[in-house]
Amino acid sequence: MPINELANESVATAKEILKAINEVKLKGSHGNWKSFLHALQQVWKGRRIEKLAEKLSRLQTQLNTHLMVMMSDKHSEVVDELRRLYDIHKRLETNMPNDLASLRRDVLAAIQRSNKIYTVAIKASRDTSGKVQPMKPISRSDIQHLSAGICELSEKLSNLQRNAQLAAKTYKVLKSLQYKTMKVREINITEAHTATFEWIFAPNADTLESSMNFAEWLEHGSEPFWVMGKAGSGKSTLLKFLANHPRTNQMLAAWAEEKKLVTAKYFFWNAGNDLQKSKEGLLRSLLFEVLRQCPALIHPVCSWMPFYFALGDHADSSWSLEMLLQCFSRLSKQTETSTKFCFFIDGLDEYDGDCFDLIEAIKKLSGCRAIKVCVSSRPWFAFRDAFGKSPQRMIKLEDLTRNDIALYVRHKIERHERYNILHMKDGQSQELVQQIVDKADGVFLWVFLVTKSILHGLTNADRISDLQRRISLLPDTLEKYFRHILDTVEEVYRGQTAKALRYALHAPPTGPIPLIVFSYLDEENPNFALKILQRTVSSADVSLR
Structure with missing residues (x-):
């Protein structure tokens, strides 16, 4: 007999016993134990209570045995499926594994409670039937507890089934949104060097105003915040730093108030494939992150789609731009009172398309009260006009990183033994760092390349004056520097390089x-x-x- 039928029949039997007890109370008097047995025998016609007790005993034993095997045996199909869903969602980093594990524990605990209640109630019913020496007559509360225990168990099983179905659907939807190169660009972005960019949360004299503006935006702002900077100034590194920093979430929590907070990020990459530099890739990545962190939103946001209910490994689950936009439209309506979202979008200038279309899409996203967006780009006029009108909602990165650049250069060159020798012999070594900072003009990538050249010079036993000459001879912009690199490729290797x-x-x-x-x-x-x-x-x- 299927488990649900066993559970239903157990509840029905328990209710039948309850009905009998009610009739005894109505027809019986306040007499002694013999009159109680007499009234009970009248209602149940002799041995009826014993047969019901035996039936309930049999059903309960079958039910609990089935459930214990189903939920505990490592070879059980149910356990295998739960384990499969658990592993899938653990890789996707959703909260479903904890939910499934918790529900499984709840079911096992409910089985154990049901066993205890059943033992007490059935023993009492057998005592009441007169087959053994009576210890305690069956009571209404015994049967109520048994019925409640079975109902609780049924509810726990239903919750487990619903969550397993949600986990399976969540996986299919997320799998259809995910693409192979979704995290490639972020992974390849250099991590912020130790102690750099900390000024965004702990301002110094040079960064106080910008830091306060960003902090105020995190806690109270609604319109987009723009990180503007030259090529190579560290915009991508800063956005990766911000998107993953715990202080960001702490400050955003003030904006979210009591609502659930979800953050997501996307890094445009012009050298990547189509999904790494398009609106489709942007929206797929953001929607993936939103639904990964809020699986309960999948049905209200996605169930309108033609392929939703047939979604599977072989279903036609291609996502068009129109479908993605519709999902975000539904998302904005669903989350007004439950969730708030902050999106970090890097490299708008690396978008492969009309930048005005991208600007419109970002403004549409941030137009929802539950969504705010932090973006970064080079200082193109289109982005200035769209996001640069309020000085309180933007920062110019190259103006804020002089101390970071000095910190990075010192950390790199001071680790070289030759530099420390030179430092003790020549007081001009300190000027070397300042020379690099001044010439860099806030471009971190230039600093990275020049520092490599300085380290190469130290290895070649360059003097301080030699190192200073290296810096002065190097081009002062990335474009010129890259041209310098190409020009210095030996003639014999130029064909292979090209x-x-x-x-x-x-x-x-x-x-x-x-x-x-x-x-x-x-x-x-x-x-x-x-x-x-x-x-x-x-x-x-x-x-x-």
Whole structure:
């Protein structure tokens, strides 16, 4: 007999016993124990109570045995499915694993409670039937407790079933939104160097106003906040730092008040595939993060879609831009009173399309009272007009990072033994850091490249004056620096360099090209791929290449 039928029949039997007790109370007098037994025998016609007790005993034993095996046996199909869903959602970092584990524990606890109640109630009913020496007559509360225990167990099982179904649907929806290169750009962005960018939360004299503006926006702002900066000034690193910093969530909590807070991020990348530089990729990434953190929103936000109820591994689950926009429209209506969202969107200037379309999409997102957006880009006129009208809602990054640059340079060069020797011999070593900071003009990428050149000079036993000359001879902008790098490539290697750069600029849709693929560009025979034997590339082969 199926578990739900066993549970229903158990409840029905318990209710039948309760009905009998009510009739005894109505028909019986306030006499002694014998009159109670006599009245009970009248209602149940002799041995009826014993048969019901035996039936309830049998049903309860079958029910609990089925459930204990189903919920505890590691070979059970139910346990296997729960484990599969648990593992899937743990990889996706949703909160479903904790929910499923908690519900499973609740069901096992309800089974144990039901067993205890059942033992007391059935023992009392058998005593009442007169088969054994009476200890205590069956009472209404005994049967009520038994019925309540079975109902509780049924409710726990229903909750577990609903949550398992939600977990399965959540996985299918998230899987349809996810794409292979979703996290590639963020992973490849350099982590903020130790103690840099801390001024955004702990301002110094140079950053006080900007820091206060950003803090006020986190706690109270609604319109978009714009991080503006030159190419290479560290905008992506700053947004990654902000999106993952615990202080960000702490300050956003004041804005969210008692509502659930969800943050999500997206990093445009012009060198990536279509989904890494388009509105579709932006909206898919944000929607994935929202639904990953709030699975309960999946049905109200996505159930209108044609493929929703048939969603599966083989379903046609392609997401069009119109569908994504509709989902965000429904999201804004669903979350007015329950959830608030903060989105961090980096690299608007790397969007592959009309920037005015992107600006309109961002303004539409931030137009919802439950959503606020922090964006970053180069200082293009279109972005200035859209996001730069309020000085309190923007920062110019290259004006705020002089101390960070000095900290980074000192940390790098002071670790070199030769620098410490020079520092003791020549007091001008301190001026080296200041020279780099002044010439950098806030461009962190330039500093990174120049610092590598300084370290190379230290290894070559350069004097302080030599190192200063290195800095003065290096171009002062990234464009000029990159031209300098290309110009210094030896003539014999320029053909190979051009081939590698051209290939890198036409990366396939699958994402960044593995380094081992570039190694095959060195093959001199253009038809080598037709002659090479097909086999798995070993780690030794990778090292050699």
